[in-house]
Each structure stands twice: as C-alpha cells, then as structure tokens.
Amino acid sequence: xxxxxxxxxxxxxxxxxxxxxxxxxxxxxxxxxxxxxxxxxxxxxxxxxxxxxxxxxxxxxxxxxxxxxxxxxxxx
Numbered sequence: 001x002x003x004x005x006x007x008x009x010x011x012x013x014x015x016x017x018x019x020x021x022x023x024x025x026x027x028x029x030x031x032x033x034x035x036x037x038x039x040x041x042x043x044x045x046x047x048x049x050x051x052x053x054x055x056x057x058x059x060x061x062x063x064x065x066x067x068x069x070x071x072x073x074x075x076x
Contacts (some may be wrong), residue, residue: 001064004043005016005050006050006051007020011028013028014029014030015029015030015031015034016035017027017029017039018056032052040065041065043063048065049066050065
C-alpha cells in the first residue's frame, strides 16, 4: 500500500479521513460525501491513493492519483 494513501472510514459520529499508518484520523465529517471530497483533495495534493470504505469496512472504491513516471509508449 502506498504511504500517501488516504482512507475514508466509517465512525460512530460520521465519516473520518485517515492517512495510511496513522493512529488518528485527519478529520471527521458528518457525511461520507464531505469526507470523500477532503480525502480526494489530500490524495491529489500528495500524489496518493484514495480508498473509500463501506459501513462494514469493505472497500467500496479506489482512486489513484499517483504520477506515472514511466508511462506506456506508443508502438508504431
């Protein structure tokens, strides 16, 4: 897993955005939508990956914002 990844996880009081490996959440939101917006902006800023979890903890969605340093070349 990428060090700069962010996770949108359910909490009793709403939804939290947590960085991979961190023991505490960066921020807590009332709605999942607000948490996703914040997590996406942080993942883009740090060239990371955003994981969105369901209420049961399984992964609902994954978005990568990692810059590809070796993109595929056209074959002609």
